[in-house]
Amino acid sequence: MPRIDNDIKLDFKDVLVRPKRSTLKSRSEVDLTRSFIFRNSGQTYDGIPLMAANMDTTGTFEMACAMGKHQCFTTIHKHYSLEAWKEFAKENPTVLPHVAASSGTGKGDLEKLKAIMDAVPEVKFICLDVANGYSEHFVHFLRDVRNEFPKHTIMAGNVVTGEMVEELILSGADIIKVGIGPGSVCTTRKKTGVGYPQLSAVIECADAAHGLGGHIISDGGCTCPGDVAKAFGAGADYVMLGGMFAGHTESGGELIERNGKKLKQFYGMSSAVAMKKYAGGVAEYRASEGKVVEIPYKGDVEGTILDILGGIRSCCTYVGAGKLKELSRRTTFIRVTQQLNEVFTPHNKD
Secondary structure (H helix, E strand, O other): OOOOOOOOOOOHHHEEEOOOOOOOOOHHHOEOOEEEEOOOOOOEEEEOOEEEOOOOOOOOHHHHHHHHOOOOEEEEOOOOOHHHHHHHHHHOHHHHHHEEEEEOOOOOHHHHHHHHHHHOOOOOEEEEEOOOOOOHHHHHHHHHHHHHOOOOEEEEEEEOOHHHHHHHHHOOOOEEEEOOOOOOOEOHHHHHOOOOOHHHHHHHHHHHHHHOOOEEEEEOOOOOHHHHHHHHHOOOOEEEEOHHHOOEOOOOOOEEEEOOEEEEEEEOOOEHHHHHHHHOOOOOOOOOOEOEEEEEOOEOOHHHHHHHHHHHHHHHHHHOOOEHHHHHHHOOEEEOOOOOOOOOOOOOOO
């Protein structure tokens, strides 16, 4: 018998952060670095927990170099060859503490992951990424990876509920990716009707993870630096971005020029374009769950990184958080019906 959960679930657009009295004199006083010790691997992490998503248009080696300059993280997409990994590691050893190697659960994925980890032992993070983290097959695969790599820190997902966060942590994951359907080029909610408002998912999943000594990534749904700050305020340990990092020099995708405008293609990894590129097409038993867009070319990603980090620092000063670690403890969300005054929002003109 179907049931309805009547508890209110909220997205980033549904709230603002209430300001509080602060003793901070300047945004420059805010420390955005975090130090984590991971439950299952026993490894540690020091850096700014802002992440580029493991999509082939954002999780690139070039993006990792740009993010690494700011101690930010990149989950490298799974389609790079072993030789490409070896070359990247040789040329960029200082970036390796800030990257993860990604893997799916398909045939040959574990063998390829083993080969990368053997060739580049400096990489200590593994990202196991599937659209549906609720399957028994995924849990069994996670356990196999944990047995194979007992000292590596494993990210796993995606899920949106506390009970599945707990199961993945108890099965060997250290960091859980939270988010089903909020991404800018994800159509899962439209095609399947499945999803969960991202702010509430983060709050609930963070509570579940932290109770077991685990960590979470808020993956998807951020459209501006304020959303990133809200995700951290909601309890996310890391925030992962796709669309906000797309369209840059360091992003994957061909640079297109049309009608005098420079554009870059951006698409979901479950889109028809991605599946044609890597799997020969969309299998007849499934539907494409991603869309393809062409976005204006944004130039180097450096400016976007600084804009996001600046927004987070500013949020911290508004609530009196001298460190990013303190932000969630000092965050009170207020529900709103309107985020912005958009009277002067520019309209796209052809």
